[in-house]
Each structure stands twice: as structure tokens, then as C-alpha cells.
Amino acid sequence: MFSPYYKRSGRGDPLDHCALNVALYGPQHRWVMTERPRGAVARDAANLAIGPSSVRWEGGELVIDIHEGDTRLFVPWQRRVVGRVRVIPEILNRAAFALDPAEKHIWHCLAPCARIEVEMTSPGLSWSGKAYLDHNRGAEPLETGFNTWHWSRAHLRQGALVCYEGERGDGSLFASALRFDAKGVPEPVELPPIARLPKSAWRIERRTRSDIGVAAVRRTWEDTPFYARSELASRFLGEEVVAVQESLDMRRFSSRPVQFMLPYRMPRKRA
Known part of the structure; x- marks a missing residue:
């Protein structure tokens, strides 16, 4: 959805503009987002292949095989980014929600x-921990x-909380907070105060x-002209939590300087 080529094409054929986005943060920082055309894409109900990389459901796990090269500004050669990521859902939710x-x-x-298991061979990294899986379509x-x-x-002691808010293209505002219980069932809860x-x-x-209307940025993972991703220290439903937060400005995305840089x-x- 952030492809400058897809935007210029008039968004006629989404399968002609596919990419696997991989972001590794820390000392071994890597960024991957190489777009490929329709001829390099194959898919069925449980599998998606984009060039040499693939995503598939296997025994109730989402398996992501990564065979890519990274992208760095002003550096003409790529470093290999190779490895496997497994996302193992702990609870599942069947309900989708309209944002407009x-x-x-x-x-x-x-x-x-969910749980995540990461085994990278290039760079040589491995870890496991908590995870989350969602998707958007439009x-x-x-x-x-x-x-x-x-x-x-x-993540909460039981389940998770997700907050979603913003300004639609027509200027109207939206905001919601959903708590997912230990079985993955979503329930709207009262919106906590803005922090x-x-x-x-x-x-x-x-x-x-x-x-309490207060949160702190622990780390900023991604900082671009139109998008930021951060790790926060916050408090939800009486629990001290570590939260993942994203902010997006689509007016910035559509600007000529950003489209030139993308x-x-x-x-x-x-x-």
C-alpha cells in the first residue's frame, strides 16, 4: 500500500506490485522491501511466494522464509538477509472490523x-518472544x-488490548479500544485518556x-517522513505494559518529496 510504483500505475494490478517487508532493529539493522512484478508472485489458499521468499501456513503456524537483500541509502550493494520466522498464534480472533x-x-x-521464533542465518541472529498478527485490506x-x-x-496478563484512532479523509475522527480475552474474543472497552x-x-x-494519560517512548524503531514505529511504556486496564505504537501521516506520504524518495x-x- 506504500508502493510509489503502484500509486503511479493508478493501482490497476496489485499482484504486479508485491514486496516482503523485513525490518531488523538493533546493531545488526537491516531493511528489506524490494518490489517484484506479477511474474515473480505465486499464491494459493495457504501459500504466497514473492521472488525467492515465501509465506505459508504450516500446521497452524505462519512460516516466513526470507531470502532477500537489504536496502541502504547511497549504498549500491546489498547485504544478504536470510532466515526463517515462525509465528505461532496463541489465541485467534475471527471478527474483522471496518474503520470507516x-x-x-x-x-x-x-x-x-502469539509467539515468535526467529532464526536468521544472515545476519546471524536468533530469538523468541511475544508476537501479534493482523492484516488490513481496502x-x-x-x-x-x-x-x-x-x-x-x-499484551495483558490475559489477552491483549488494541487502540486504533485517527482522522479519515473527510475530516471525521474515529477511535476505539478493543480488549481480546484469553480466548481471543474481542470486546469494546472504554477508551483510556489520550497520552x-x-x-x-x-x-x-x-x-x-x-x-493515566501518560506514556513514555522507550525506543523509536522506525522514523520516516510519513511513518513512525515505537516501543512504549504505558498502562492499560490497570496493568503496566510494554506497547508497540505506530503513527501514520498519509498527507506526508502523498507529498511530492516523499514520493520522490520512496x-x-x-x-x-x-x-
């Missing part, structure tokens, strides 16, 4: 709580439906929710 009255934008939190460009959005989620956060280095406005961050292969 016309139901043109749908969000589905498939696994509010019937119109994201920048048409939304000006901004802020999203955050946190404003410092703007990112690119001056993206960040926002989350917290029981191909350097997201190269495209012809085959």
Missing part, C-alpha cells in the same frame, strides 16, 4: 497474542480514506492511550 462507515477499509486482528487508496492514524497494542508523545525526529505526531527505500525488480 462505508466499510472500504477493513482491519482484522487474527492473533492478538477498496480505495489509503490516502483517500485517511489523513492520519495512530495504533497501539499490548500525547513527543514528535518523531521527522516531526510525525505520535499519540497513544493510557489509563524508490530509494523500496527498489523494484523487473523479474
Whole structure:
């Protein structure tokens, strides 16, 4: 949905603009988002192959095989990014939610709580921990439906909490908080107070929710001209939590400077 090539094409054929996005943070930082055309994509009900990488369901686990090269500004060669990621859902949710009255934008939190196992051979990294799995789909460009959005989620002692809010393209506001219980059943809960956060280095406005209206940025993982991803210390439903937070500004995304810069961050292969 962030492809500059797809945007320029008039969004005619989404299968002609596919990419696997991999972001490794820390000393061994890697960024992967190489777009490939329809001829390099294969899919069926349980499998998706994009070039040499693939995503598939295997025995109730989501298995992601990564065979890519990273992208760095002003560096013409790529470092190999190779490994396998397993996402093992602990609870599943069958309900999807519309983010707009016309139901043109749908969000589905498939696994509010999951485990992850990462085995990378290049760079040599491995770890396991908590995870989360969702997806979005839409019937119109994201920048048409939304000006901004802020999203955050946190594991609780039982289940998880997800907060979603922002401004739609028509200027109307939306906000919701969903608690997923230990069986994955979603239930709307009262929105905690707004907890404003410092703007990112690119001056993206960040926002989350917290029981006491206060949260702190522990780390900023991704900081771009239109998108920021952060780790927060917050409080939800009486629990001290570590939350993942994302803020997106689609007006920035649509601007000419950002559209000019995106191909350097997201190269495209012809085959």
C-alpha cells in the first residue's frame, strides 16, 4: 500500500506490485522491501511466494522464509538477509472490523497474542518472544480514506488490548479500544485518556492511550517522513505494559518529496 510504483500505475494490478517487508532493529539493522512484478508472485489458499521468499501456513503456524537483500541509502550493494520466522498464534480472533462507515477499509486482528521464533542465518541472529498478527485490506487508496492514524497494542496478563484512532479523509475522527480475552474474543472497552508523545525526529505526531494519560517512548524503531514505529511504556486496564505504537501521516506520504524518495527505500525488480 506504500508502493510509489503502484500509486503511479493508478493501482490497476496489485499482484504486479508485491514486496516482503523485513525490518531488523538493533546493531545488526537491516531493511528489506524490494518490489517484484506479477511474474515473480505465486499464491494459493495457504501459500504466497514473492521472488525467492515465501509465506505459508504450516500446521497452524505462519512460516516466513526470507531470502532477500537489504536496502541502504547511497549504498549500491546489498547485504544478504536470510532466515526463517515462525509465528505461532496463541489465541485467534475471527471478527474483522471496518474503520470507516462505508466499510472500504477493513482491519482484522487474527492473533492478538502469539509467539515468535526467529532464526536468521544472515545476519546471524536468533530469538523468541511475544508476537501479534493482523492484516488490513481496502477498496480505495489509503490516502483517500485517511489523513492520519495512530495504533497501539499490548499484551495483558490475559489477552491483549488494541487502540486504533485517527482522522479519515473527510475530516471525521474515529477511535476505539478493543480488549481480546484469553480466548481471543474481542470486546469494546472504554477508551483510556489520550497520552500525547513527543514528535518523531521527522516531526510525525505520535499519540497513544493510557489509563493515566501518560506514556513514555522507550525506543523509536522506525522514523520516516510519513511513518513512525515505537516501543512504549504505558498502562492499560490497570496493568503496566510494554506497547508497540505506530503513527501514520498519509498527507506526508502523498507529498511530492516523499514520493520522490520512496524508490530509494523500496527498489523494484523487473523479474
